Amino acid sequence: xxxxxxxxxxxxxxxxxxxxxxxxxxxxxxxxxxxxxxxxxxxxxxxxxxxxxxxxxxxxxxxxxxxxxxxxxxxxxxxxxxxxxxxxxxxxxxxxxxxxxxxxxxxxxxxxxxxxxxxxxxxxxxxxxxxxxxxxxxxxxxxxxxxxxxxxxxxxxxxxxxxxxxxxxxxxxxxxxxxxxxxxxxxxxxxxxxxxxxxxxxxxxxxxxxxxxxxxxxxxxxxxxxxxxxxxxxxxxxxxxxxxxxxxxxxxxxxxxxxxxxxxxxxxxxxxxxxxxxxxxxxxxxxxxxxxxxxxxxxxxxxxxxxxxxxxxxxxxxxxxxxxxxxxxxxxxxxxxxxxxxxxxxxxxxxxxxxxxxxxxxxxxxxxxxxxxxxxxxxxxxxxxxxxxxxxxxxxxxxxxxxxxxxxxxxxxxxxxxxxxxxxxxxxxxxx
Ligand SMILES: *Cc1c(COP(=O)(O)O)cnc(C)c1O
Numbered sequence: 001x002x003x004x005x006x007x008x009x010x011x012x013x014x015x016x017x018x019x020x021x022x023x024x025x026x027x028x029x030x031x032x033x034x035x036x037x038x039x040x041x042x043x044x045x046x047x048x049x050x051x052x053x054x055x056x057x058x059x060x061x062x063x064x065x066x067x068x069x070x071x072x073x074x075x076x077x078x079x080x081x082x083x084x085x086x087x088x089x090x091x092x093x094x095x096x097x098x099x100x101x102x103x104x105x106x107x108x109x110x111x112x113x114x115x116x117x118x119x120x121x122x123x124x125x126x127x128x129x130x131x132x133x134x135x136x137x138x139x140x141x142x143x144x145x146x147x148x149x150x151x152x153x154x155x156x157x158x159x160x161x162x163x164x165x166x167x168x169x170x171x172x173x174x175x176x177x178x179x180x181x182x183x184x185x186x187x188x189x190x191x192x193x194x195x196x197x198x199x200x201x202x203x204x205x206x207x208x209x210x211x212x213x214x215x216x217x218x219x220x221x222x223x224x225x226x227x228x229x230x231x232x233x234x235x236x237x238x239x240x241x242x243x244x245x246x247x248x249x250x251x252x253x254x255x256x257x258x259x260x261x262x263x264x265x266x267x268x269x270x271x272x273x274x275x276x277x278x279x280x281x282x283x284x285x286x287x288x289x290x291x292x293x294x295x296x297x298x299x300x301x302x303x304x305x306x307x308x309x310x311x312x313x314x315x316x317x318x319x320x321x322x323x324x325x326x327x328x329x330x331x332x333x334x335x336x337x338x339x340x341x342x343x344x345x346x347x348x349x350x351x352x353x354x355x356x357x358x359x360x361x362x363x364x365x366x367x368x369x370x371x372x373x374x375x376x377x378x379x380x381x382x383x384x385x386x387x388x389x390x391x392x393x394x395x396x397x398x399x400x401x402x403x404x405x406x407x408x409x410x411x412x413x414x415x416x417x418x419x420x421x422x423x424x425x426x427x428x429x430x431x432x
Contacts, residue, residue: 131213220232
């Protein structure tokens with residue numbers, strides 16, 4: 001390899017296209033990628049010199065935008081102490097501080113913390129906890145119940161509880177574990193509640209609870225499965241049913257955690273504590289991959305008193321000090337910020353600026369919860385075309401299927417948010 005190649009400053013887009021997989025893409029017919037140079041605050045700078053207002057928070061992760069001085073400082077200081085050290089037999093302040101904070105801010109009773117590398121792994125860990133819990137008690141409960149249109153990650157156990165009608169199950173059907181699914185909650189967040197919503201889940205639990213280890217759900221917001229906001233009473237009722245039928249409740253707050261829905265955790269909309277909680281995405285403010293699974297003393301102690309005597313999981317990079325240090329700084333920023341004021345004002349502006357899209361013939365409906373705005377189209381959009389139109393309008397928005405949605409960093413200015421909403425309106429207007 002020549003120096004020339006090594007020293008290339010610009011992104012080698014051709015090499016990228018020929019050799020690198022991007023999320024959910026084809027190697028022979030990839031969707032074009034925009035080379036990005038840097039990002040600062042709410043602005044993404046492309047190599048072409050264009051600046052885009054970020055509407056995605058890098059998939060729910062960047063709470064305070066990019067190049068955040070406090071997070072840079074935490075990373076730099078930790079880098080000079082130790083970037084990583086094994087967690088087997090060793091511990092450190094970044095991990096203990098982070099665990100303390102998580103125990104303090106998450107719903108009451110979640111006192112035991114397991115650190116891992118990514119959201120999907122946090123879900124695997126949660127499911128293994130549920131299985132080991134029942135094994136310790138001598139019950140043959142090895143199935144899970146999940147909600148249709150749910151999303152819990154791309155690893156195999158996570159896929160086995162993700163919406164069964166998507167291609168994930170079909171593609172790997174002989175390999176993916178068979179679990180139970182109940183209908184997607186149909187009553188929206190602000191609609192009138194009706195107890196009949198719980199009938200199907202009640203019947204399923206009545207029938208199969210002897211086999212079921214846990215119910216897993218994304219509280220309030222079903223994200224990747226359709227950006228659907230459902231009624232808090234569903235969560236309340238699900239909690240009751242789980243207690244009644246001796247089934248654990250796993251709340252996957254990997255997308256909803258850390259204020260995004262207007263509460264610090266979406267479970268708070270229903271004032272419930274799950275038995276197991278998964279966190280990820282925004283935990284490091286979008287700086288690096290990291291996740292945590294929290295559980296109660298009861299679940300942790302029961303697992304520990306079982307046949308194995310231990311919880312059987314331990315990733316190489318467990319408790320990575322660099323990620324913990326950044327997560328600590330991020331949570332300090334969050335708790336010291338007026339995050340709920342920021343989220344509420346984003347919410348209010350999203351309602352004001354996005355609702356007019358409902359007048360367009362291509363738009364089915366608009367919905368907003370916390371700092372999440374969703375425009376649901378009648379037809380699936382052409383991602384390549386629409387992505388290009390958004391870039392030309394100076395915004396970064398990545399739709400999927402029928403959904404054009406934004407969940408911007410909490411620090412977005414009102415003018416930047418207006419630009420995002422206007423771009424959505426203009427793009428929707430061009431679609432018939
Ligand atoms: C993103 C997401 C995951 C998976 O997290 P990764 O870090 O991508 O593995 C799991 N559950 C929910 C609800 C998510 O939004």
